[in-house]
Amino acid sequence: MFDYSKYLRMDKLPHIWCYGCGNGIILKGAVRAIDKMGWDKDSVMAVSGIGCSSRATGYVDFNSLHTLHGRAIPYATGIKMSRPDLNVIVFTGDGDATAIGGNHFIHAARRNIDLTVVLFNNNIYGMTGGQYSPTTPQGYFASTAPYGHIDPSFDIVQLAMGSGATFVARSTVANPREMEKFIHEGLKNKGFSLIEVVSNCHERFGKRNKMKSPYEMIEWIRSRAVSKVKAETMEPEELEGKIITGIFRQETRPEYVEAYDSFVMQKAGGGN
C-alpha cells in the first residue's frame, strides 16, 4: 500500500472537493509520481492558480504557493529563475491555464523552462459554478451556455506542442496508472512538461449534461478515450469527440535557466 500520508498534509483533510471529484485521483497520481522521483520534500515546490484544481497545493506537504487566477506559471517561472535547483510542479485547471493564463502557458512552453504542469481538464469552470471554459465541448451545456455551447475547443496537447513544450502527454482520471506514468515521465524531463488529465466535474458540468454521478462521468470519459496508437489507425470522422491519450512528444532541447547560466552569464562574466 502506498503511504499517502508521507506527502499529504493530513491535518488539512477532508479536502474541499465534492465527493467523487476527479481532482483527488489526479492529486494521488501526482504524489505517487513524485515519490518515484525519490525527491526530498524540501526540494519540491508546488504552485497553483485559482480554481478547484488549484486548491491541490494546500494538501501537499511540499513548499506550496497558491497564486492568482491564471498566473501560476509566471510565479513558477520566477521561482525557477531564483532557485533552479527546486523541482517545480504546477497544478492548474483548463480555465486557469488556457483562458486567463493562456499567454503564460504558451510562453513558458516556448522557453522550455523546467516546469512540470499537471493540467486538470474538467472542461468547465468548476469553482465559479459551471461556466464554459476553452475546452467545453460544443453542443454541451454550461451555466453561461444555457442553450448549448457553440465555441470550438482548444486541443491543449496541440497547443503545448505548437508552443514548443518538450514533454507533452494526455491521460484521464479513468486510467490512473497511465496518468501516474505520464506525470512521472514529465517530472523526469528537464524542460517544460505538460500532462493534461481529463477529469470529471459531475457537480457543475455533469449535472447540466445528464451525467449526475461521478460514475456516469468517468464512464463518459472512459468511453471516449482512445490511445494515440489506436487513433493513428482511425479515420478523422471516427475520432470526432474522442480523447486521444498517450505521450505526444518527449524530446530534449536546452532548458531555459541552464541556457541562461551557461550562455548569458558566461558571456557577461558572472556566474558562481
Added chain:
Amino acid sequence: MGEIKFLQGNEACALGAVRAGLRFFGGYPITPSSEIAEQCARLLPRVGGRFIQMEDEIASIASIIGGSLAGTKSMTATSGPGFSLMQEALGYGIMAEVPFVVVNVMRGGPSTGHPTGPSQGDIMQARWGTHGDHPVIALYPESVPETYYEIIRAFNLAERFRQPVVFLMDEILGKMNESVEIRDDIEIIPRRKIEGDPSRYAPYAMKEDIPQTANYGEGLRFHVTGLFHDETGFPDVSGDNIQRSIDRMFRKIEEHEDVIGKWEETGTVDPDILLVSVGTQARSAKMACKELNREGISAGVFRPVTVWPFPEKRLAELSRKAKKVLIIEMNKGQLADECRKFIDGDKIIALNQLNSEMISPREIISTAKGVL
C-alpha cells in the same frame, strides 16, 4: 568621497537596485522605463543574478513575487499601462506580504496616453490601484542621485516590512542625466534567514506586526496564498480574522512612519505660503521658492519623498501656520485632494497642468503672488 558617475535616471535606478541586492528582474518593455530593464539585462548576469523579459506585465510582477518568495531580491519596472496591468498582483504582494519593488516611471495617461510625456497622474493609482483596503509604501525621488539612494531605501523597506514598495519616477527623471556620487557606506538590509522547527513552523507568525516568513526551499515547508490566512499561512476567511489581518497590515505601516516617512523642507521656516510638490516638479517649486524668498516673500517648500503613507502629520502642522498652501502637480490635483482631508480647504490652492510640461517656476511665482 565615493566615485562620481554621470547617469541617466533609469540607469541610476537599475544600478541602485543591484547595489541594494537585486538579483532577479522580470519585466516587459515600456516607454519611458525600458532602460531600467535594459540595464538589468546587462548588469544582473555579471553578478550572478538573472533577468527575464516576460510576455506581459502581469507575468512580470507574478515572476518577481515567485522570485522573492524563493529568496531572491526582485524587481520589475514599468509605466502607466503596465502599472495598470500589475494591480491585481500588487495586491497579492501586499496580502501575502512579499518584499519586492515595482518601479513606475510615470507618463501621460489614461490609456496609451502620451508615452514620451511626463506626468504625475499615477499618484492615486499607487495608493488605491489594487482592490480592497490595503496599506501602501510609495517613494518618489526628485533627482538622479536621489533615485540611486531611494531605490536602495525602497529595497530596505520592502525587506524590513515584508511589503511591496512602489517606486515612482516620472518621464523627466527617468530620461535626464545627472552626476551621482556612489558612496561606500550604504546600509543594505539583507534577506532574513528564518530558522525554526519544520514540524511547527508558522510563516505568518508576527513579530511587531511583521510576519517572520522564510524563503522557499530552505528546509521550512510552508504555504502561501492570496486568500486571508492565519499564521500558518492557510486560508481563514472568518470575519474576525479578516478584520484582524487588515488592521494589523495597516498598523504595520502606520506605526512605523518614523522609519518609512521622509520629506524635505526648504525656504522660510513657518512660511506664509507653503509650496507642496513631489518628484521633478518639486525642483521647479524649489526654484520658485528661492526667487520668492529673494524678493522677501515668506515661502517654503514641503516635498514628500515618501508619498505613501503621506506625511500628513507634519504637513498638517506646517499648514496650520501658513496662510496658503499651494499644491503643484502635473495631474488634476491628486495630492491636493488628499490634503483636503486634513488642511482647511480655504487655504488650499491647486496648481495643475496636464500639457506634458512641468509647471515652470515663473507660473508658480505668479500664482503664489496672486494668492497672498
